[in-house]
Amino acid sequence: MGFWATLLATSAAALVTMHRRRWSAAARLRRAMVECGLVAANLRGQVVVPRARWRAQWQGRNVTLRWRMPPGITLRDVLQRQEALEARCECELRLWEEPGVLVTEMLRHRIPGHLSYREMYGSPRPPGRLLIGLGRGRRGALWVDLDSCPHLLVGGMTGGGKSVFLRQALTFLCREHGPEDLQLALIDLKGGVELAHFSYLPHAILPVADTLLAAAETLEQVRRELDRRLSEVRSGSAKGTSAAPPSWPRLLVVVDEVAELTCRDLGDDRAARAAQQAASGRLCEIARLGRSVGIHLVCCTQRPDAEAVPGQLKANLQGTVAFRVRAAVNSYILLDSDRAAILPPHPGRAIWQEDSTEEFQAVDCSLEESRELLLARWGSGGISPTTGPVTQWWENTLPPSDELSDPS
Secondary structure, three states: OHHHHHHHHHHHHHHHHHHHHHHOHHHHHHHHHHHOOOOEEOOOOOEEOOEEEEEEEEEOOEEEEEEEOOOOOOHHHHHHOHHHHHHHHOOEEEEEEEOOEEEEEEEOOOOOOOOEHHHHHOOOOOOOOOEEEEEEEOOEEEEEEOOOOOEEEEEOOOOOOHHHHHHHHHHHHHHHOOOOOEEEEEEEOOOOOOOHHHHHOOOEOOOOEOOHHHHHHHHHHHHHHHHHHHHHHHHHHHOOOOOOHHHOOEEEEEEEOOHHHHOOOOOOOHHHHHHHHHHHHHHHHHHHHHHHHOEEEEEEEOOOOOOOOOHHHHOOOOEEEEEOOOOHHHHHHHHOOOHHHHOOOOOOEEEEEOOOEEEEEEOEOOHHHHHHHHHHHHOOOOOOOOOOOOOOOOOOOOOOHHHHOOOO
């Protein structure tokens, strides 16, 4: 009996040692770093390899490791080999330096091929004033709070998932917040169909703008509201009081196809060119000044280039959702890297970038599902029919279900 117990204990210890040296996350990453050339030779000609320091920290399947790197190997050297390391370890890596050590966070959760609205929003969510669910990545569910990240840039080629992303985000926001907390100003320069049903909600302060002239007028009205709120803040400061943004409804401005406002060729149409110039200027002003008074901006484009997204505008759009793009140059405009150009051709797959960069699967929400969810929240069988989209604040309601199913 003692022999078999000793043999079993010895075998178990050998398996643990083998796992630690060959199969563990730390062993795989160390082997990958050696294979990628992240080694150095000491004065005696011996090869020095990265050495793990302290214990691994686990969070689900994700693990954080700290390394003592060989002399002369810097964070830049590791970042240059990041893609090769990720391919060998079948994970995503987050890399940063702490005094004397390299910290690696290995994100090993699988990205789902599809994520429904109910799967995303039926799960626990973090605290936040104006949360939007992005989707699910290797770290788990991804959320952004517009209170701390007030403006977003959404880009990608046609069919990548931009319109679905907008639809699910607006659906969630309008179900979670009443019109006393959230107002909408929507500009849809791709025909107005995708966002039309949101104009029947009590949150909408104007009809969906689907022409350049209407877009310019919408942005002009938003700018007037911005000036009013800034004037209240200045007046309160002069009187020694505080006009805090939470006392106002948050105003969310959504522009689907911002390139129409910034670089569309309008020929000899002087009125349209003047409207375009005014709208582009107002857009930059809202992005620059809106954060402090509760005005948020989401800009979408299917042609992310330097003309469509001017530097002055991009500099004020703190968060980026990048769906697949055609060329690396478009990816660099969005992310300062080529990652959006090498995404798999899978609808809804995207990159989120704010403080870090992470791949994720966006939430899917069909037009019919969005209408049903909004009707359940804001509609009823007794609602009187409406003859058109929203025109005045507080004077609109959702139409009956038969009208809601037909945006025309």
